[in-house]
Amino acid sequence: MSEAGLALLFFGCVCGALMLGFPVAFTLAGVSLLFALVGEAAGFFDPAFLQALPNRLYGTMINETLIAVPLFVFMGVTLERSRIAESLLDTMAAAFGQLRGGLAFSVLAVGVLMAASTGIVGATVVTMGLLSLPSMLRARYDPRVATGTICAAGTLGQIIPPSIVLVILGDVVSNAYQQAQLNLGTFSPKTVSVGELFVGAIIPGMLLVGGYFIYLVGTAVLRPEWMPAPEDTGFDRPGIGQIFSALVAPLALIVAVLGSIMLGVATPTEAAAVGASGALLLALLQGQLTFMRLRDVMQTTVHVTSMVFLILIGASVFSLVFRGIGGEEVVHELLTGLPGGQVGALLAVMALLFVLGFVLDFIEITFVVVPIVGPVLLAMGVDPIWLGILIAINLQTSFLTPPFGFALFYLRGVAPKTISTRAIYRGVVPFIVIQLTVLGVIAAWPALVTWLPAQVYGG
Amino acid sequence: MKHLLALNEWIGRAVAWLTLAMVLVTLTIVVARYGFSIGSIAVQESVTYLHGIVFMLGAAYALRHDQHVRVDIFYREFTKRRKAWVDFLGVLFLLLPTCAYILLVSTDYVAAAWQVREGSREAGGLPLVYLLKTLIPITALLVAFEGILIAVARARFILTGRRA
Numbered sequence: 001m002s003e004a005g006l007a008l009l010f011f012g013c014v015c016g017a018l019m020l021g022f023p024v025a026f027t028l029a030g031v032s033l034l035f036a037l038v039g040e041a042a043g044f045f046d047p048a049f050l051q052a053l054p055n056r057l058y059g060t061m062i063n064e065t066l067i068a069v070p071l072f073v074f075m076g077v078t079l080e081r082s083r084i085a086e087s088l089l090d091t092m093a094a095a096f097g098q099l100r101g102g103l104a105f106s107v108l109a110v111g112v113l114m115a116a117s118t119g120i121v122g123a124t125v126v127t128m129g130l131l132s133l134p135s136m137l138r139a140r141y142d143p144r145v146a147t148g149t150i151c152a153a154g155t156l157g158q159i160i161p162p163s164i165v166l167v168i169l170g171d172v173v174s175n176a177y178q179q180a181q182l183n184l185g186t187f188s189p190k191t192v193s194v195g196e197l198f199v200g201a202i203i204p205g206m207l208l209v210g211g212y213f214i215y216l217v218g219t220a221v222l223r224p225e226w227m228p229a230p231e232d233t234g235f236d237r238p239g240i241g242q243i244f245s246a247l248v249a250p251l252a253l254i255v256a257v258l259g260s261i262m263l264g265v266a267t268p269t270e271a272a273a274v275g276a277s278g279a280l281l282l283a284l285l286q287g288q289l290t291f292m293r294l295r296d297v298m299q300t301t302v303h304v305t306s307m308v309f310l311i312l313i314g315a316s317v318f319s320l321v322f323r324g325i326g327g328e329e330v331v332h333e334l335l336t337g338l339p340g341g342q343v344g345a346l347l348a349v350m351a352l353l354f355v356l357g358f359v360l361d362f363i364e365i366t367f368v369v370v371p372i373v374g375p376v377l378l379a380m381g382v383d384p385i386w387l388g389i390l391i392a393i394n395l396q397t398s399f400l401t402p403p404f405g406f407a408l409f410y411l412r413g414v415a416p417k418t419i420s421t422r423a424i425y426r427g428v429v430p431f432i433v434i435q436l437t438v439l440g441v442i443a444a445w446p447a448l449v450t451w452l453p454a455q456v457y458g459g
Numbered sequence: 460m461k462h463l464l465a466l467n468e469w470i471g472r473a474v475a476w477l478t479l480a481m482v483l484v485t486l487t488i489v490v491a492r493y494g495f496s497i498g499s500i501a502v503q504e505s506v507t508y509l510h511g512i513v514f515m516l517g518a519a520y521a522l523r524h525d526q527h528v529r530v531d532i533f534y535r536e537f538t539k540r541r542k543a544w545v546d547f548l549g550v551l552f553l554l555l556p557t558c559a560y561i562l563l564v565s566t567d568y569v570a571a572a573w574q575v576r577e578g579s580r581e582a583g584g585l586p587l588v589y590l591l592k593t594l595i596p597i598t599a600l601l602v603a604f605e606g607i608l609i610a611v612a613r614a615r616f617i618l619t620g621r622r623a
Contacts, residue, residue, distance in 0.1 A: 021534025021542070022549030023527035030553025033560050053561070054568035057595050061511035070513060071485065074478055266489065273485030280482070298475035303526035305478070306517035310527060317557070359530055409532070 004334075006044060007327035010035055014318065015359075024364055025307070028314030032321040039325060049324030056316045060309060064269070065171040065194055070305040071272035072164050075257075075279045077300045080127065081293055082283035084250055085110060089131050091246035101220035101227040103139055104149045107132045108212055111153025112160055112205075113254055125154035125407045129414040142226035143419045145219060148427030151407040152212060152434075155399050158362060159392040160205040161198035162257050162275065165362045167268060168308070169388050170194030172366050176374030177384040184379055192384045194268045195261050196453040200385040202262075203448050204393060204438060211434035245286065253278045262456055308363055315367035328372065335376045342380045346387075349373045350394050357398025361406065365395060385453055386446045393442070397435040400428045467605050471520025474513055481509045500583040508591055515594040519601035522609070543613040550610040558603035565595040 010032075017031045018024060039045025060066075079085055089110045096102035111128065128150050136146040158165050174192045181189035220227050257275040260266035266274065283289040322328065338344040352373075356365055370391065378384055399406040402425040412421060442448050462469075484506050491497045521527055534542065569592050571577075578586030615621065 017553075018530045019533055020545050020549070021529045021531050021537070022545055022553060023522070023529050025527055026549065026554040026557055029557040030549075033556055034552070050564065054565045054592075054595060057561070057565070058568075058592055061515065061591060061594070062507050064507065067481075067506060067510045070478055070510060071482060074482055265493070270485060270489045273482050274489060276482040277486045294479070295472075295475065298478045299472065301478040302471060302475045302513055302517035303521045303524060306514045306521040307527050309514040310518050310521070314557075359532060361528060363528075404532075 003326040004330045006325045007330045010322065010325060025310035025314035029317040032318045036321045045324050049320050052320060053317065057313060060312055068167045068269040068272045069164055069308055070301055071269060071276050072162055072167065073304045074301045075272060075276040077297045078276065078279035078283055079250065081297050082288035084282060086131055087246045088250055091243055093135060095243055098229055100224055100229040101216055103136050104145065104216050104227055107149050108153045111156045112209055113250060124157055125151060125410045126414050128154040129411045133415060140228050143423040144427035145226050147411055147415065147419065147424045148431055151400055151411055151428050152431035155396050155407050156208060159201055159396050161201050166197050166201060167194050168363060168366050169392060170197040172370045173374060173384050173388045176371055177378050180375040180378035183375060196385050196457055197388050198261055199453045199456050200389050200449045203452055204389050204442055207438045211438060215430050215434060249282050253282065311363055312367050318368055319371055331372055332376050342382060345377055345380060346382060349377060353391060353394055354398045357395045358404035362395055383446055383450055386449045389449045390443065393435065393439050397432060397439065400432055464608065467519040467523050467601055470516050474516045477509045477513050481506055500581050501585050504579060504585045511591055511594060515598040518598055519605040522602060522605045540617065543616045547610050547613040547617065550606040554606040555603055558599040561599040562596050569593050569596055
């Protein structure tokens with residue numbers, strides 16, 4: 001069998017095995033090892049490639065960039081468990097709920113502010129769905145508008161900094177960038193940092209939020225019956241003090257975290273620790289920090305962190321075997337052989353990621369696929385920060401796209417039966433149009449991504 | 460016996476406290492650097508160690524609580540029986556071989572680190588790299604142990620129809 005055939009067979013086996021539903025981390029590692037075993041017996045795999053494994057594992061343990069992951073998880077879980085997110089939504093709904101479309105804007109704002117989610121698309125959408133869908137339906141919102149807004153706002157947090165997937169993507173793209181330069185013979189490679197990716201995500205994130213906002217305002221004006229102002233929101237109008245503690249405090253926290261990274265005074269890891277401490281303090285001040293809840297936060301942090309890093313370990317085994325059977329050269333030849341050069345290769349990768357987004361979550365795709373295709377694209381001269389942001393928005397769009405999008409599945413799971421699946425599919429269409437527009441705009445003008453990091457970090 | 464079977468539960472709950480330690484130690488580092496311009500490589504490295512301990516020793520704990528993500532587009536529609544089969548066969552053919560392999564290849568690696576009592580490459584760093592590396596085989600053992608418990612529980616369910 002040719003190398004291309006083998007690589008395809010291997011990739012197919014892994015994808016097929018993943019569909020069975022056994023945990024991703026062990027499936028990746030297990031199938032790769034079984035494939036390597038067969039390959040060794042049949043003479044197409046040299047086991048020497050796997051000797052690097054212990055050192056890879058150790059490298060994962062001492063990876064300094066990724067230390068930000070548990071800290072951001074800690075912060076996000078604290079905000080969520082201490083009901084800071086919930087009271088933010090309630091207060092905003094009470095403050096703006098009287099306005100036409102007020103609830104939808106509240107959902108959007110909470111989606112943006114609660115960006116420090118756990119990095120799992122399902123979890124965020126489920127939380128948002130449980131929190132806000134009932135109130136929107138009670139206020140007689142059109143189910144399409146309600147579900148569309150929740151799906152879009154729930155996935156938006158993935159790509160608005162500070163987010164865990166951007167930390168992971170930053171680390172992976174940075175490694176790919178160094179490898180690309182080494183392959184080209186540059187032995188003092190330039191680097192990209194997670195901070196640069198955070199800063200690069202700001203303008204695209206604002207474009208997306210702006211797009212959503214314009215759509216919601218337009219709907220509120222043109223189709224007032226779709227998002228009516230309720231006579232009674234069921235909330236008392238909050239006092240200034242209430243608004244302050246519910247809105248300003250978490251907002252200040254997010255701004256402090258992002259600001260310190262942008263100003264270059266803190267690394268993402270340091271900012272994450274400050275954010276986590278701030279979240280604890282906030283929970284304490286609001287009387288929400290009980291011993292049980294703290295324990296719950298810590299244990300959830302262990303769960304999420306171990307889950308993320310075990311996928312990384314599984315992905316390292318996969319990549320060693322993939323390299324061992326010559327898969328990297330196959331991908332390299334395939335991508336550089338496409339018509340249209342850089343643009344053609346980029347389009348092909350984006351299409352692949354979009355399709356993979358139907359079955360795999362952000363973390364798996366970032367750890368498994370980006371290290372393979374990233375170095376090739378970057379060696380062709382694609383800007384690393386731009387690439388990272390394109391991948392992020394592309395995947396977010398994929399998670400929204402019917403009929404397979406993750407976000408839709410999970411919202412379906414928590415939405416009442418009276419809402420048809422069709423309504424959910426219809427509801428996200430305007431948001432997908434916005435996503436694709438922003439993706440196109442950013443693809444056409446890379447400066448929208450690269451300009452701000454260059455200002456902050458001095459190019 | 461009951462306590463032994465819950466081994467990973469105890470380890471996980473203990474390790475959970477280290478996440479709080481990570482937050483507080485890193486916060487201290489930030490305050491010390493920007494407030495007092497002092498820094499310590501050993502303290503810096505201790506956060507890395509804590510991080511490594513958390514996710515390595517937490518791996519089996521997360522497995523115990525079924526917190527490792529699955530691709531569940533088909534799995535979630537499966538009957539309980541079929542899910543039990545997936546888990547049983549998955550442990551047998553994917554999880555256990557992975558743990559066995561990691562155990563196998565990491566033995567020499569860790570032994571070499573112990574032989575020289577490998578420490579930090581940085582001056583003033585922690586001299587405990589050999590202990591950190593030892594987490595690799597320990598994690599493989601703990602995950603394998605939890606995997607076997609899961610396989611036994613699923614096998615019992617498949618055979619008797621009773622949830623363990």
